[in-house]
Amino acid sequence: MAIPKKVINFFEKAKIKYKPIRHRTVYTAFDKSQTLKVPQKIIGKTLVMKLDNRPALVLLPANKNLDIQSLKKASKAKKIDFIKEVWMKKNLKGVKIGAIPPLGSLWRLSTFLDKSLTGPSEIIINSGDYNFSIKIKGDVLKKLIIGSIIGNFAKAKK
DSSP states (O other): SSOOOOOOOOOOHHHHOOOOESSSSSSSSSHHHHHTOOGGGEEEEEEEETTTEEEEEEEEEEEEOOOOHHHHHTOOOOOEOOOOOHHHHHHSSTTTTTTOOGGGGGGOOEEEEGGGGSSSSSEEEEEEETTTTEEEEHHHHHHSSSOOEEEEEEEEEE
């Protein structure tokens, strides 16, 4: 499989420039940075979260962890948890679990982007497949994900 048609169509419909990157099979953002020989801070990892009872996507740099308090404040959620794989398989069709692109509008989900990934530099995000990623400028991604919430949702790993 390559980049799912659903993702390609999303970029083409928005007339967004992106560069597909083929690489060996990877399941984590850390492995992706090692495979591509790039710093973890430019690799975006997508988290699928449950904010109270609302599903949402969160995009963080691979070298950071989720700052739950910041996400709670921005989302006005009282309870935050990771969504179960069963829900992802049922609702995020057309992409592989663990390779979900941070394109919440594909599934009508809120998307929270960490501010560190929204600048003019290029970042690498999931494409929906374990063997492909997408290189895109952070500020272009910010425009692409209409209605995304941008903030400081990441904190240093301990």
